[in-house]
Amino acid sequence: MKENYIIAGIQQVGIGVEKLYEAWKYYIDLFNMDIRILEDDKVAELMLPYTGGKPQRRHALIAVNMQGGGGFEVWQYSERKPKPLDFTLNMGDLGVLICKVKSRDVAHTFEEFSKNPKAHILGGLNKNIDGNQTFYVKDPYENLFQIVQDDYIFKDEGQSTGGAVGVTIGVTDIDKAMTVYRDILGYDKIIADETGVFPDFEGLPSGTQKFRRRLLTHSQPRKGSLSELFGPSYIELVQVLERTPKKLYEGRFWGDPGFIQVCFDIRNMDALRKKCAELGHPFTVDTTQNIKEGNSFDMGDAAGQFAYIEDPDGTLIEFVETHKIPIAKKLGLSLNLKNRDPEKPLPKWMLGMLRLMRVKSSKI
Template sequence: MKDYIISGIQQIGIGVEDLKEAWKYYIDVFNMDIRVLEDNTVAELMLPYTGNVPQKRHAVIAINMQGGGGFEVWQYSERKPQKAAFDIQTGDLGIFAAKIKSRDVAKSFEEFSKNKQVKIAGSICKSIDGNNTFFLQDPFGNFFQVVQDDYIFRDEKHTTGGVAGAIIGVTDIDKAVKVYTGILGYDKILADETGVFDDIKALPSGSQKYRRRLLTHSQPRKGALSKLMGPSYIELIEAKDRKPQSIYAGRFWGDPGFIHLCFDITNMDALREKCKSHGYAFTADSASNFKNGESFDMGEAAGQFAYIEDTDGTLIELVETHKIPISKKLGLSLNLKKRDALKPLPGWMLKALRFGRVKAEQL
């Protein structure tokens, strides 16, 4: 295979101060109760983003079986996480909010309004694509946007699924699309508007003027895990009334907040060349330690990973999955290196991930 494949958003990384506390919340509120992998080792290959010192950390990747990307809940084990020194505003540079899939946004709004754990920001409104939407904030300061998306992988009778994308602050949308369209394949514009918007007015500095471009991919994603992840969206937002700050200025990867957006890919070698030719060379690359397609051990999973930065330094993780655990109790896992890269895994096989379900009270 000469070209690379993007199967979808694998997960969004969320740096936290207390992994168990945060994961319990994400299980209760977002049904992120399927543990795909858990790793409690040292991050040795992320030195550019961890003060040039290997840092021990505890991380869990969890998903919602209804489909979409998961959460990588990430905590430093031996270093005190550092919060932003300023109040993060809408349009600040980096990942401002995670988009969460909902089959019925109005019903989700009703359900979350009754949930005492949930802090809703504003009310239900029309987004720039004309669909219902609303925002909520977790106890740790992170914003989530619930968006209309009818895709369901396994119906578990919830109104919401997993991650549908992200809102990313940029200084110049026309420059930022070189990464999101040119490399990550978000080639379809659903909306591109400039003004003051009702749906974000309740957010910090949300009543100011912004340009917003909502992107998706014109063709269905391909690859082994594409059925699980489904379609996704990137919203780029550009502040017009003020100079935005970088969300992670002076901080480390893994500090509290949205630390990266991760894409599941196939053919890391081809993607490496594409990124380099577009001026976005890998800033971290597991292949520097594992040659000839060898796997990087990620706890119960294995693969290769790399990072690039968008035009404003936002971290994009790229993961080529070689092995995923299906049932830890039964010792079952999937070896993806031996399969047709273009062919999605059968639904019944991916649905076996439900055997990794974790209850919040078990943590």
């Protein structure tokens, strides 16, 4: 394998909930996240730094939208009572604040959501710092989603929205955070860097305060087996300037309610481990040290390896090196990615078979 690691894109944004199927049904109905890639109800044995030093059983599933973008990993503790955030999340707090959802026509999506009783819109239709239209919604579990303009479509299904196209992350120092988001994750292109009070934030908690915002993307197209499904993505860093932010997972476990992490699909975990360590962000969890099934970690219907790092404020970034994914579970079909060219995307017709794993919300 080549010496450098490859990032194919945002694989998923983790969302901790208290009622998994209820939440997933909501995400299908509003965001069309109806392709179930995998589902797993096992003990998380290797996340001890973030689960109180004890293995914890959890039930999780990953679902995607066939129009492209990353998925949602909907996540619930199976035996432990989840601990919700015990204060009101405010913009600029430290962690993943917002999941960005792609739309090819934000104004049309706003009109559509305005008629949908399940869509709790915060504020109105506004301009994002990149000059494009945008708006925000809040789910029933207090999670914030931003609808953003993105023209990339993997498979046109006539839907208003696609999948996750990025996240907004609260940091204490934008420039310091660039070591992770630019130098490790490859978000090397600054789309906008603005300081002030922003109209599109006005409907958000403490959104009328003064912030510095930097919107990033990657200058080079992503490569890798699943890169065409994920498409381009964005990271927005937000630094509040008039108060001391709080850590969203202070005193709570990985998987407690809220946005847990942003996860990247990668190849060459060894090279990535070396790079992260050199830049002062070593792996805090690394399944390659606990190999199962030869050299893959069993993840239910899928297999691979995963690792975590923390950004300077402790926000979790996950890396998954996918070795096997199901493409038509009912037919017993799966793809082994280990021996494929790590830079070459899978054919669209092959990934298109994922539609055979579509689940209707009425069947949940």
